[in-house]
Amino acid sequence: MQISKKYSLIFYHLIFWLFYFALYALNEFANIPEIYFFSLFDVLNTQIPDIIIAYLGVYLFAKYTVPSKPVPLFVGIILIFILDLIIWYFVSYEIRPYIKSNPPAPLPFGLRYHIIGVAYHASKFLIFGFAYAFTVKMIKHKRKLNQLEKERLEVEYAFLRSQINPHFLNNTLNLFYAKALPLSMELSDGIMTLSQIMRYSLDRNDTNRMVMLADELGHVRNVIKLNQMRFSNRLQIDLNFEFISSSIQIVPLIIITIVENILKHGDCSLPEDPAKVHLYISEDGCFIHLNTYNKKSDWAAGHSSGIGVENIKKRIAHHYGKDYQLLIDDNDTFYSLSLKLPVFHKVQFYTSPGKRVNANHIDWPKLFAKKKFNLS
Numbered sequence: 137m138q139i140s141k142k143y144s145l146i147f148y149h150l151i152f153w154l155f156y157f158a159l160y161a162l163n164e165f166a167n168i169p170e171i172y173f174f175s176l177f178d179v180l181n182t183q184i185p186d187i188i189i190a191y192l193g194v195y196l197f198a199k200y201t202v203p204s205k206p207v208p209l210f211v212g213i214i215l216i217f218i219l220d221l222i223i224w225y226f227v228s229y230e231i232r233p234y235i236k237s238n239p240p241a242p243l244p245f246g247l248r249y250h251i252i253g254v255a256y257h258a259s260k261f262l263i264f265g266f267a268y269a270f271t272v273k274m275i276k277h278k279r280k281l282n283q284l285e286k287e288r289l290e291v292e293y294a295f296l297r298s299q300i301n302p303h304f305l306n307n308t309l310n311l312f313y314a315k316a317l318p319l320s321m322e323l324s325d326g327i328m329t330l331s332q333i334m335r336y337s338l339d340r341n342d343t344n345r346m347v348m349l350a351d352e353l354g355h356v357r358n359v360i361k362l363n364q365m366r367f368s369n370r371l372q373i374d375l376n377f378e379f380i381s382s383s384i385q386i387v388p389l390i391i392i393t394i395v396e397n398i399l400k401h402g403d404c405s406l407p408e409d410p411a412k413v414h415l416y417i418s419e420d421g422c423f424i425h426l427n428t429y430n431k432k433s434d435w436a437a438g439h440s441s442g443i444g445v446e447n448i449k450k451r452i453a454h455h456y457g458k459d460y461q462l463l464i465d466d467n468d469t470f471y472s473l474s475l476k477l478p479v480f481h482k483v484q485f486y487t488s489p490g491k492r493v494n495a496n497h498i499d500w501p502k503l504f505a506k507k508k509f510n511l512s
Contacts, residue, residue, distance in 0.1 A: 185223045186261045193265020220258045241369050306334045326365050335360050345383040353377050372410035385480045387455045404429030426475040
């Protein structure tokens with residue numbers, strides 16, 4: 137498909153230049169009808185230098201106008217002008233005297249006349265090259281905007297579907313829980329756990345919003361609990377969440393993505409080498425530390441795409457800027473992760489008499505910098 141488009145573009149350019157050559161020949165005929173004769177060699181000899189300048193102009197303007205680089209652009213224009221002076225000198229004074237041309241060969245070389253003539257030709261075709269490069273950029277920009285709009289609509293559509301399906305599923309699970317409660321405590325407990333997972337996922341569709349760390353960890357416990365039920369409590373996972381303040385907030389679905397990565401790619405069946413998930417708050421109360429470890433399963437070696445980890449990196453960088461630390465040790469035997477995030481508290485306090493400020497709107501990284509906390 138790409139090759140076909142490339143050749144189509146070349147074909148369109150050839151058609152354009154053939155049309156231009158025809159107009160050029162007609163213009164010559166109109167100016168000197170008495171002595172005019174058609175010579176393809178003469179047409180190519182006089183037009184190829186202009187075509188070269190036009191395409192050099194296209195390259196120059198495409199490379200140095202967006203983003204704007206005026207110095208290289210100016211230098212490029214000067215070099216093109218010098219090149220055009222040399223080319224036209226050979227065309228006019230070294231080639232044309234030996235061929236039959238329209239109009240006849242020029243007078244003996246004159247530097248001033250030569251520079252003025254070349255400046256006119258170079259300016260004309262540089263403007264043409266700029267117009268072409270600008271048009272191509274506008275077309276690409278429009279296509280990009282159309283693609284972004286299409287992706288936005290697809291995301292909105294997917295979001296609407298995610299709003300409908302989890303609500304329906306959550307309500308259905310609640311019904312199943314009520315029906316299963318008299319029959320099996322284990323089954324009803326599993327249904328309720330799944331219902332809580334669905335409700336939490338539904339409430340966290342807006343991933344730009346901070347959530348309570350305690351709620352996020354509760355979601356992690358529910359996911360592990362449901363997986364334990366799936367595998368008859370054979371999963372070996374050392375889960376250790378030290379005392380967490382009820383006011384600490386975090387970007388949602390980061391910790392659970394890390395844990396799901398362990399459940400998917402880790403070997404969690406070894407009592408002597410269990411998977412580990414350890415989360416605690418630093419002694420100064422300013423950072424969240426998450427350390428995980430798991431032995432890799434045989435299946436994970438050839439099926440891990442790394443998409444989940446890349447998504448985590450992008451989301452952390454988006455929300456925390458540079459005020460975080462993420463270290464990963466990924467080898468053939470095990471996978472370990474160490475994550476350090478600044479603590480955000482959901483509290484209200486007064487910065488000046490009568491002015492209440494939400495802590496979520498404070499520049500915490502700047503505040504941390506003043507206290508000279510070290511992320512390493």
